[in-house]
Amino acid sequence: MALTDICADCAVRDRALCGSLNDEELAALNMLGRRQKVARGETLIWAGDESIICGNLLSGVLKLAASTADGREQIVGLLYPADFIGRPYADVADFTVTALTDAELCFFPRKPFEQALEDHIQMERLLLQRTFAALDEARARMLMLGRKSAEEKLADFLLDMARRMGSSGCRATPDGPMTFDLPLTRGQIADVLGLTIETVSRQMTKLKAAGIIALPGGRAVTISDRQALEARTEAA
Amino acid sequence: MALTDICADCAVRDRALCGSLNDEELAALNMLGRRQKVARGETLIWAGDESIICGNLLSGVLKLAASTADGREQIVGLLYPADFIGRPYADVADFTVTALTDAELCFFPRKPFEQALEDHIQMERLLLQRTFAALDEARARMLMLGRKSAEEKLADFLLDMARRMGSSGCRATPDGPMTFDLPLTRGQIADVLGLTIETVSRQMTKLKAAGIIALPGGRAVTISDRQALEARTEAA
DNA sequence: CGAGGAATTGACGGTCATCAAGGTCGGTGG
DNA sequence: CCACCGACCTTGATGACCGTCAATTCCTCG
Numbered sequence: 001m002a003l004t005d006i007c008a009d010c011a012v013r014d015r016a017l018c019g020s021l022n023d024e025e026l027a028a029l030n031m032l033g034r035r036q037k038v039a040r041g042e043t044l045i046w047a048g049d050e051s052i053i054c055g056n057l058l059s060g061v062l063k064l065a066a067s068t069a070d071g072r073e074q075i076v077g078l079l080y081p082a083d084f085i086g087r088p089y090a091d092v093a094d095f096t097v098t099a100l101t102d103a104e105l106c107f108f109p110r111k112p113f114e115q116a117l118e119d120h121i122q123m124e125r126l127l128l129q130r131t132f133a134a135l136d137e138a139r140a141r142m143l144m145l146g147r148k149s150a151e152e153k154l155a156d157f158l159l160d161m162a163r164r165m166g167s168s169g170c171r172a173t174p175d176g177p178m179t180f181d182l183p184l185t186r187g188q189i190a191d192v193l194g195l196t197i198e199t200v201s202r203q204m205t206k207l208k209a210a211g212i213i214a215l216p217g218g219r220a221v222t223i224s225d226r227q228a229l230e231a232r233t234e235a236a
Numbered sequence: 237m238a239l240t241d242i243c244a245d246c247a248v249r250d251r252a253l254c255g256s257l258n259d260e261e262l263a264a265l266n267m268l269g270r271r272q273k274v275a276r277g278e279t280l281i282w283a284g285d286e287s288i289i290c291g292n293l294l295s296g297v298l299k300l301a302a303s304t305a306d307g308r309e310q311i312v313g314l315l316y317p318a319d320f321i322g323r324p325y326a327d328v329a330d331f332t333v334t335a336l337t338d339a340e341l342c343f344f345p346r347k348p349f350e351q352a353l354e355d356h357i358q359m360e361r362l363l364l365q366r367t368f369a370a371l372d373e374a375r376a377r378m379l380m381l382g383r384k385s386a387e388e389k390l391a392d393f394l395l396d397m398a399r400r401m402g403s404s405g406c407r408a409t410p411d412g413p414m415t416f417d418l419p420l421t422r423g424q425i426a427d428v429l430g431l432t433i434e435t436v437s438r439q440m441t442k443l444k445a446a447g448i449i450a451l452p453g454g455r456a457v458t459i460s461d462r463q464a465l466e467a468r469t470e471a472a
Numbered sequence: 473c474g475a476g477g478a479a480t481t482g483a484c485g486g487t488c489a490t491c492a493a494g495g496t497c498g499g500t501g502g
Numbered sequence: 503c504c505a506c507c508g509a510c511c512t513t514g515a516t517g518a519c520c521g522t523c524a525a526t527t528c529c530t531c532g
């Protein structure tokens with residue numbers, strides 16, 4: 001049927017929460033959901049608004065951000081394909097969700113989705129495990145924000161991105177140079193790391209001058225000396 | 237029976253995860269659990285160790301901390317009575333859990349506890365909701381760590397503590413002065429806020445000089461002008 | 473080719489970390 | 503009782519790191 005077809009060609013069918021459902025259950029869930037494309041820069045959810053939707057990210061990268069009344073922003077999480085979006089069991093969204101690249105997602109109204117969670121224990125359990133993982137990640141990032149220097153933060157960040165973007169430019173040898181495109185501008189990197197755009201830029205050129213990375217142009221980065229980069233994750 | 241008696245006198249019986257269980261279910265869970273007292277300063281779980289236990293905090297305050305290889309520490313969470321301790325579904329603990337005050341807790345071996353979660357959907361759902369709340373809190377703290385000044389951080393912290401310790405010293409008028417004891421040393425406050433002990437101390441005296449707080453001695457703090465303190469939560 | 477956003481680079485200053493020196497308080501033992 | 507001790511806190515002096523302001527330069531796209 002058309003309704004399951006939409007899932008049959010889903011790029012994250014087996015990695016997203018829905019991976020815990022069989023085809024029949026999936027068809028039912030599909031009655032509730034919609035696919036949607038969003039353009040780079042578009043905001044899906046505003047902090048403070050009613051928490052209306054939940055969903056899965058199919059492609060692209062989203063940012064989760066918090067900000068102060070006077071406009072300072074902190075990116076508190078990045079979402080990649082197969083990640084879950086939204087906040088069940090809360091009436092108000094606490095964070096703003098914005099597309100960093102063009103993206104596609106599959107979403108559901110929150111209330112019916114909560115019901116679906118209750119009806120499908122496996123899916124709820126998977127969500128619990130993912131929420132724990134997100135919590136661990138957030139806490140690890142708290143250590144970075146509170147206690148690391150600009151250089152350490154950037155080294156952390158680049159290695160993290162290399163891990164996640166790896167598919168696009170992986171080389172034969174695990175320690176050989178690898179190149180990938182950052183989905184973030186310098187300003188957004190600054191918002192992830194709790195720095196300013198200028199500091200990010202300066203640390204980038206410093207790493208380039210040290211021969212640890214290269215900046216071929218555009219958003220591309222190549223990590224030439226992973227060992228050295230890892231060393232700067234915790235240097236004095 | 238003796239086994240349910242242990243819960244009958246539980247200070248957090250209706251606020252902890254177990255609140256979702258009826259007496260019969262509780263009796264079964266109790267077969268697995270043990271109460272334990274820990275002294276101030278004692279560490280229950282070490283980051284990197286096998287994740288063996290889960291449990292509930294009955295009394296006292298615990299810290300959840302991460303640290304770098306060279307000894308810098310960041311407190312990534314504080315646990316209060318009725319809070320859940322531990323990390324189900326992970327083989328290794330990522331964070332160190334230490335008692336900030338003498339404390340009492342009720343814990344279970346992790347594996348059987350995971351089984352109990354599966355057997356009691358209500359409890360699992362409650363845990364999911366609490367994990368979401370913890371995630372929201374962690375993310376809010378990321379904004380603080382990454383983007384706020386020392387003064388703003390301390391104002392945030394004091395208001396947060398006032399909210400949590402409120403029971404001990406609440407005054408008649410909501411905006412009137414209130415006094416309470418901090419369960420943290422200056423050094424630990426610094427580890428929560430991503431500052432140094434000296435900076436915390438200096439900001440404290442600055443707030444005192446401004447007549448916003450008073451420091452009657454020991455760990456006590458009194459908030460004399462809550463309005464002003466709230467204003468410094470986001471000042472220029 | 474020109475326009476506009478993004479990135480780089482430089483100069484300068486503020487905030488906060490670091491190093492150092494007392495000071496306070498509670499507990500312990502002579 | 504009081505001196506001593508250790509842990510915690512306060513305060514001061516100094517400077518590094520990183521934020522701010524400002525001027526180019528680089529890229530992309532119309």
